[in-house]
Amino acid sequence: MNNNESSKYFDLHTTGIGYLNRIREVTPKEGSPFLAVTIAAIHGSVTNVQHTYFECGVYGDETQRIVRELMPAVEDESKVLIGFTLSNLKADAFTFTQGEKAGQPGVNLKARLIKVAWAKVNGERISSESQRVA
Numbered sequence: 542m543n544n545n546e547s548s549k550y551f552d553l554h555t556t557g558i559g560y561l562n563r564i565r566e567v568t569p570k571e572g573s574p575f576l577a578v579t580i581a582a583i584h585g586s587v588t589n590v591q592h593t594y595f596e597c598g599v600y601g602d603e604t605q606r607i608v609r610e611l612m613p614a615v616e617d618e619s620k621v622l623i624g625f626t627l628s629n630l631k632a633d634a635f636t637f638t639q640g641e642k643a644g645q646p647g648v649n650l651k652a653r654l655i656k657v658a659w660a661k662v663n664g665e666r667i668s669s670e671s672q673r674v675a
Contacts, residue, residue: 554628555652557582559592561621561660564612567598576605578654580625595627597654607657614662624658 559582568574576599585591599605614621630652637645660667 552628553630554626554655555630556624556626557584558622558624559583559595561608561611561615561623564608564615575599576608578608580623580627580654582625594650595630596649596651597627600628600653600655604654604657607660608654611660611662611667619663620661622661622664624660625654626656626658627652628655629653 559580561578562581563577563579565577566574567577578597578599580595580597581592582595583590583592599608611621611623630650633649633651635647635649637643637647
């Protein structure tokens with residue numbers, strides 16, 4: 542490929558709403574530290590809500606800024622609901638080692654959190670000056 546050609550690839554994005562949890566800095570043995578979160582995505586009937594959990598690295602300066610802005614509310618155990626976009630979804634298989642599921646297979650869903658479209662803390666919409674979070 543010469544310099545005049547752009548890279549071509551296919552995007553697969555997942556959008557939804559869910560609760561923001563476990564905001565943390567991860568320092569891997571190799572590589573640079575990064576911001577990570579757990580999202581409890583909600584889906585299904587409003588009378589029988591289901592949750593699917595995603596372990597996410599947070600990508601993009603604006604998305605990282607918004608997540609850091611929401612960190613105090615998450616740490617205070619407030620309910621932080623977000624509209625989100627994920628990319629690079631993948632599943633990592635593992636075997637439970639403890640508890641009643643010990644020995645059974647499990648799956649961790651991992652993705653990149655690339656956008657927070659809006660946020661609510663304890664039901665109150667939060668707005669941001671540089672991105673329309675509300």
